[in-house]
Amino acid sequence: MLRVICPWPPGAANDALARLAAQRLNEKLGANAVVENRTGGAGLIGTNAVLQAAPDGFTLLASAFNTAVMPMVLRGATFDPERDLEVMARTARAPLVLAITGSRPQRTITEVVAAAKANPRDWTMAVSALGAAGHLASVEFNRRTGAGLEFVTYRGAQPALTDLMGGSAHLLIEPSFALLPAARDGRIRILAIAAPARSPLAPEIPTFAEAGLPNFEFASWYGIWAPRGTPAAIQAQVNQVMQDTMRDPAIVARLTQQLLEPVTESIPETRAFIRAEISRAGELLRSVNYQPE
Numbered sequence: 001m002l003r004v005i006c007p008w009p010p011g012a013a014n015d016a017l018a019r020l021a022a023q024r025l026n027e028k029l030g031a032n033a034v035v036e037n038r039t040g041g042a043g044l045i046g047t048n049a050v051l052q053a054a055p056d057g058f059t060l061l062a063s064a065f066n067t068a069v070m071p072m073v074l075r076g077a078t079f080d081p082e083r084d085l086e087v088m089a090r091t092a093r094a095p096l097v098l099a100i101t102g103s104r105p106q107r108t109i110t111e112v113v114a115a116a117k118a119n120p121r122d123w124t125m126a127v128s129a130l131g132a133a134g135h136l137a138s139v140e141f142n143r144r145t146g147a148g149l150e151f152v153t154y155r156g157a158q159p160a161l162t163d164l165m166g167g168s169a170h171l172l173i174e175p176s177f178a179l180l181p182a183a184r185d186g187r188i189r190i191l192a193i194a195a196p197a198r199s200p201l202a203p204e205i206p207t208f209a210e211a212g213l214p215n216f217e218f219a220s221w222y223g224i225w226a227p228r229g230t231p232a233a234i235q236a237q238v239n240q241v242m243q244d245t246m247r248d249p250a251i252v253a254r255l256t257q258q259l260l261e262p263v264t265e266s267i268p269e270t271r272a273f274i275r276a277e278i279s280r281a282g283e284l285l286r287s288v289n290y291q292p293e
Contacts, residue, residue, distance in 0.1 A: 002033040003053075004224075006062045007046025008129075009039050009156050013177060013260060017091050017222045018062030024245045029237065035062070039155075042130045043070060044077055051079055055229035060238070061085070064222045066131040068274050069281045073131040075292040082275065085225040088235050089242035090270045092260045093221040094175035095195040096137050097205065099188045103167035109145075109191055109211045112171065116147040125149040126160040126169035130293060133220035134173040136281055137194060141173065143288055144213055153293075164188055175220045176202065177259040194218040201259055221263065223270065239267050 002025060006018040015037065022033035038046035043066045053059035061067070067085070070077040079085070098109070106112045116123040125142075127135045130153055142149055152169060154160040157178045163169035165187040172179070176193060180202060183190045192211040193199060208216035224238060245251055246262035255262050265273065 002031040002058050002060065004033055004035045004060045004062050005046050005050050006035055006037050007039060007043040008037070008063070009158070010037055012157055013092075013094065013175060013220070013258075014062065014064050014222060017260075020245065020251070021060070021062055021091065021224055021242065024241055025238070028241045028244070041076065042066070042074055044074055047077075047079075050225065050227055051084055053227050055086075055227040055231075057226065057230055057234035059227060060088070061225040062222070063225065065133040065136075065220050065277070066129060067223070067225060068277050069131045069136065071292075072278075072281060072285055073135070073290070073292055077292075081278070082271070084228050086228060086230045086235055087267065087270050087274060088224040088226055088238045089267070090221055090223040090263045090265050090273065091242055091246060092255060092262050093219045094177055094260050095193055095199065096134055096173050096218045096220065097176045097179055097193045098141070098191045098208075099164060099172050099174070099179045099183065100191055101164050101167045101170050102187050102189060104170060107189065107191070109208070109213065112191065113145045113147045116149055120148050120150070123147075123149055123170050124152050126164055126172040127151050127153045128157040128160045128172070128174055129153070129155070133175070133218055136284060137173045137216075137218040139288055139290065140216065140218070140284055141213075143284075144216065161188075173218070175259070180259065192216075199259065201257070235267060 004018050004022045008014040018035045022035050025031040025033040050061040068081050125138050164172045182188045190205050192208045193205045243264045246264045
């Protein structure tokens with residue numbers, strides 16, 4: 001049996017992409033793959049389970065951006081993501097958006113920053129998980145705007161969104177697919193998308209550049225890893241299955257409707273991408289003297 005360990009709860013994109021990977025590995029390789037949600041520790045519990053597994057191809061990690069930056073933000077994360085894990089594929093990406101609770105009147109970033117500076121105790125920025133792409137984007141938002149927002153960390157996107165909808169949290173930067181349904185219901189408002197251009201699926205949302213923050217581009221991304229030493233032939237096999245999956249027109253259509261962008265990369269391309277992401281995150285965290293929690 002092949003275990004696909006997802007270190008996040010069911011229902012989010014990490015889990016959905018883990019289940020898609022397991023399904024396709026079953027179909028293409030007859031792998032009898034099952035998903036295990038091993039949650040807790042901001043993703044560290046599930047990640048450690050993979051780090052400690054035998055490198056025989058029967059244990060995979062389906063996770064996200066957090067995996068690459070975890071040692072920078074969590075004191076308990078002592079592994080090196082480039083040395084101690086074998087990256088097999090990147091599967092999808094999702095641009096981030098900035099949302100505000102519907103109970104607040106502000107409708108632009110300029111208005112939010114002015115209000116936060118005037119009354120800093122009245123504003124909090126929800127963070128779905130330490131090391132998530134939204135966490136890094138929130139750090140950059142504070143740095144670029146000088147808003148001085150207090151961060152409140154949650155155990156996943158759903159509880160953060162619940163508090164945002166209820167008004168006990170005021171701002172949240174999270175992948176677009178997670179927030180658009182609530183925005184369309186009017187419970188929150190989306191102020192900007194952290195992408196180079198507006199999304200054709202949500203053309204009413206301005207980019208951060210249009211909202212006054214040029215070059216503010218962040219996306220979450222998702223991938224498949226294995227324990228260090230997993231045979232190269234197995235890595236290549238999984239990579240090919242995932243590339244084929246993300247080229248499947250039916251899969252592309254399904255993910256696109258959820259504001260997830262399929263990714264098809266070779267293993268060397270993904271390694272280079274992750275190396276650049278680690279460098280960018282490190283520079284940002286050092287610039288604000290961030291200390292792991």
